[in-house]
Amino acid sequence: MENKEKSTIVLFSGEMDKAIAAFIIANGAAAYDHEVTIFFTFWGLNALRKDAPVKVKKGWLESIFAKMMPRGADKMGLSKMNFGGLGPKMIKHVMKKHNALSLPQLIELAQEQGVKLVACTMTMDLLGLQKEELIDNIEYAGVAAYLGDAADAKVNLFI
Amino acid sequence: MENKEKSTIVLFSGEMDKAIAAFIIANGAAAYDHEVTIFFTFWGLNALRKDAPVKVKKGWLESIFAKMMPRGADKMGLSKMNFGGLGPKMIKHVMKKHNALSLPQLIELAQEQGVKLVACTMTMDLLGLQKEELIDNIEYAGVAAYLGDAADAKVNLFI
Amino acid sequence: MENKEKSTIVLFSGEMDKAIAAFIIANGAAAYDHEVTIFFTFWGLNALRKDAPVKVKKGWLESIFAKMMPRGADKMGLSKMNFGGLGPKMIKHVMKKHNALSLPQLIELAQEQGVKLVACTMTMDLLGLQKEELIDNIEYAGVAAYLGDAADAKVNLFI
Numbered sequence: 103m104e105n106k107e108k109s110t111i112v113l114f115s116g117e118m119d120k121a122i123a124a125f126i127i128a129n130g131a132a133a134y135d136h137e138v139t140i141f142f143t144f145w146g147l148n149a150l151r152k153d154a155p156v157k158v159k160k161g162w163l164e165s166i167f168a169k170m171m172p173r174g175a176d177k178m179g180l181s182k183m184n185f186g187g188l189g190p191k192m193i194k195h196v197m198k199k200h201n202a203l204s205l206p207q208l209i210e211l212a213q214e215q216g217v218k219l220v221a222c223t224m225t226m227d228l229l230g231l232q233k234e235e236l237i238d239n240i241e242y243a244g245v246a247a248y249l250g251d252a253a254d255a256k257v258n259l260f261i
Numbered sequence: 262m263e264n265k266e267k268s269t270i271v272l273f274s275g276e277m278d279k280a281i282a283a284f285i286i287a288n289g290a291a292a293y294d295h296e297v298t299i300f301f302t303f304w305g306l307n308a309l310r311k312d313a314p315v316k317v318k319k320g321w322l323e324s325i326f327a328k329m330m331p332r333g334a335d336k337m338g339l340s341k342m343n344f345g346g347l348g349p350k351m352i353k354h355v356m357k358k359h360n361a362l363s364l365p366q367l368i369e370l371a372q373e374q375g376v377k378l379v380a381c382t383m384t385m386d387l388l389g390l391q392k393e394e395l396i397d398n399i400e401y402a403g404v405a406a407y408l409g410d411a412a413d414a415k416v417n418l419f420i
Numbered sequence: 421m422e423n424k425e426k427s428t429i430v431l432f433s434g435e436m437d438k439a440i441a442a443f444i445i446a447n448g449a450a451a452y453d454h455e456v457t458i459f460f461t462f463w464g465l466n467a468l469r470k471d472a473p474v475k476v477k478k479g480w481l482e483s484i485f486a487k488m489m490p491r492g493a494d495k496m497g498l499s500k501m502n503f504g505g506l507g508p509k510m511i512k513h514v515m516k517k518h519n520a521l522s523l524p525q526l527i528e529l530a531q532e533q534g535v536k537l538v539a540c541t542m543t544m545d546l547l548g549l550q551k552e553e554l555i556d557n558i559e560y561a562g563v564a565a566y567l568g569d570a571a572d573a574k575v576n577l578f579i
Contacts (some may be wrong), residue, residue, distance in 0.1 A: 107412055112436075112441075112445075112577070114441055114579075115499075116500055117304055119273075119304075120273065123271075123273055123302060123303060123419075126383075126404055127271075127404060127407075127408070128407050130404040130405060130407075131408055134405075134412075136408075136412075137550070143441060144437055144441060145437075145499070145500050163510060163513065163514060165512075166510075167510075170501055171501070181274075181304070182275055183329055183330070184302050192322060192325075192326075193387070195322065196322060196323075196388075196389075197387060198367060198389050200386055200387055202383070202387065211538070224444075224520070227518055228511070228514050228515060228518060228520065229514075230514075245444055245445060245448040246448060246452075247453075248445075248448075249448050249449055249452060249575070252574070252575045253425055253452075253454075253574050253575060255574075255575075256411070256412050256414075256417075256419050257408070257411045257412060257414075258417065258574075258575050258576065258577065259271070259417065259418075259419040259577075260419060260441075260577040260578060260579050261271075261419050266571055278432075278462055278463075279432065282430075282461060282462060282578075285542075286430075286563060286566075286567070287565055289563040289564060289566075289567050290567055293564075293567060293570075293571075295567075320530050340433075340463070341434055341463050342488055342489070343502070346553055351481060351484075351485075354481065355481060355482075355546050355547075356546060359540070359545055359546060359564075361546065415570070415573075415576075416567070416570045416571060416573075416576050417576065418430070418576065418577075418578040419578060420432075420578050
């Protein structure tokens with residue numbers, strides 16, 4: 103049964119606005135019955151972090167990365183007009199006012215709709231992120247798996 | 262007569278250099294007789310704003326957004342080397358020197374070539390942008406329309 | 421013999437992390453026997469600069485561009501957590517620790533695997549970059565050549 107349309111998104115960026123765009127496209131495609139994969143790499147991995155600190159052993163550089171990077175979807179900044187964190191608050195406020203789903207809700211919806219969320223294991227190694235630190239019900243893979251999905255897909259985006 | 266090649270671009274970014282890249286690709290594809298759609302979302306919408314202020318009723322947050330964001334294609338900054346607005350002046354200068362089309366001219370050419378310019382209605386709502394504030398001869402749609410176009414297209418980019 | 425899968429990447433961004441992502445995807449695709457083209461435009465061209473200064477005649481604005489932009493793959497900054505150049509050092513350190521290829525090594529590998537590296541001649545003109553300043557064994561072309569490749573490709577990314 104390989105006749106479903108496929109779409110893939112690489113989420114490289116670690117900003118809330120770009121992650122929202124990625125999930126709106128992914129959820130839209132899933133609603134149209136596409137098989138959708140989001141591949142989280144580099145800063146994009148931060149969208150998958152649990153918001154509470156997780157006790158894991160890390161080297162000093164990995165600890166610095168862990169502290170400097172936003173812990174989860176709700177803590178990410180904006181790619182424009184961030185204003186030291188005021189921008190994200192403004193955007194969250196208007197999204198709520200318009201009954202738009204927040205980023206954490208968009209992620210939840212994606213999981214409910216069967217969007218495959220894949221964490222890039224190579225970047226996890228580099229940034230020292232461990233499975234315990236990421237949300238549940240995601241997959242782990244490398245660039246080969248991404249390319250396998252992308253080669254079969256009609257829509258492939260890098261965000 | 263559905264045998265024309267199709268291309269779509271999501272213009273998410275609000276910077277002049279990225280918008281120029283989007284329109285050069287779009288105009289190139291249109292010259293090769295592709296059916297091209299640019300879908301303007303988030304900060305990319307600013308490329309479609311009229312350069313003169315338009316009198317419309319707005320809430321206070323929407324008024325702040327309207328003031329903070331660049332009013333039209335000619336006022337956008339660069340993603341690199343912006344230098345508080347000096348960078349865009351330098352780039353405009355060299356583009357003129359090389360007889361390259363400016364961003365406003367590229368947009369005009371795109372419209373002449375039948376490139377479909379689509380403003381994302383969901384982002385317009387969020388940012389409080391109204392139709393009167395955007396240039397003429399564009400379309401308005403949501404993510405579903407984008408996905409419909411993208412699923413039929415050979416080249417789909419997110420910029 | 422046109423049955424090889426094709427992939428294209430536009431590398432627009434001038435940051436090390438994005439260039440690394442582009443080359444990891446490109447090298448992965450080449451390993452799977454795809455015909456891969458990376459099209460370097462705008463700030464992405466800096467990844468192709470030789471690291472030593474090259475004596476060429478330039479106008480004053482082109483000289484400023486040449487000085488302000490990173491000279492080659494090893495000098496590029498990060499899109500996030502750059503910290504005035506400390507970020508790239510940290511990333512290079514962890515990449516070395518994990519035996520990951522550095523960006524210059526990834527570029528070399530790409531050339532060995534036959535990935536086609538294409539410098540955008542229009543941007544070279546604008547930024548005043550000359551062939552002598554770029555690494556060897558690359559090609560030179562414009563948007564038309566890119567579109568020709570992209571229309572035949574399954575995976576097209578803009579990074």
